[in-house]
Amino acid sequence: MSTSITFDPMDLRNKFDAGPEAFDTFFSIFKKNYPERIGKLENCITQNHDFDQMYGVAHTIKGSVSYFYLNDLTQICVKMEDVIRTRDLVKIKEHFSVYKENLDYFLKEVTAGLETL
Secondary structure (H helix, E strand, O other), X not given: OOOOOOOOHHHHHHOOOOOHHHHHHHHHHHHHHHHHHHHHHHHHHHHHOOHHHHHHHHXXXXXXXXXXXXXXXXXXXXXXXXXXXXXXXXXXHHHHHHHHHHHHHHHHHHHHHHHOO
């Protein structure tokens, strides 16, 4: 796995503007909804090619990610939206792998960090 983002999950949690407990709540919601959303996006990309639904799901994920103030990850999400607007399935599929890899890494690292509490 070669992700484009780097961060310390506990530092991210402790510096969260609304406090660590709010971070935990936001992350819990993100973690709960992520599998369904990423699955829906992947299905749109690989099967039904519904660009409007693709964009809507990517936009929702971007909004969720923006709560965590990780500019690098948010920019990867913005790029996904931009690529979807091109309606070029080859480019969308290429960027989706980077997008998903970074989101999965974020999820894994924060989950592991929270488990140490």
